[in-house]
Amino acid sequence: MSNKKYRFQVIKDLIATEEISSQDELLKKLMDIEIVVTQATLSRDLRELKVSKFPNHHGNYIYKLTEAEPTHQTVTHSNHITLTFSQNLGVIKTKPGYATSLAFEIDNAAFKSIIGTIAGDDTLLIIMKESSTREEVTHELRTIVPNINK
Secondary structure: OOOOHHHHHHHHHHHHOOOOOOHHHHHHHHHHHOOOOOOOHHHHHHHHEEEEEOOOOOOOOOEEHHHHOOOOOOOOOOOOEEEEEEEEEEEOOOOOOOHHHHHHHHHHOOOOEEEEEEOOOOOEEEEEEEOOHHHHHHHHHHOOHHHHHH
């Protein structure tokens, strides 16, 4: 097995079995098992492996393989999520850094009441289908964001 393939397998195994929240932490774990890699190479590896950060059950971001991520991940990062409506638009406010992954989860859930999302850093715009009600949208969102506040 080539060095790169071996390194990729080790990275995937570490990410699958441990909650790793930073490249520095991952670098240290690799060094512990005598795999020497630069920060730049690790960054490229993570991109090539399609690794993304997702919130865990404590609300902290950890690395996960995007391809292996279920589409209905439950997002439970404290009570910092609010939902406000204006006609067929919904706005979710959350902690900084959470909006993008939450938009990813909502878009991949393919909810019947939501056309799509646009995300910033801590704000997420939800475009509802015109025939959908706010209650339907809220109900669907609660399948992945159980602690959403209206």
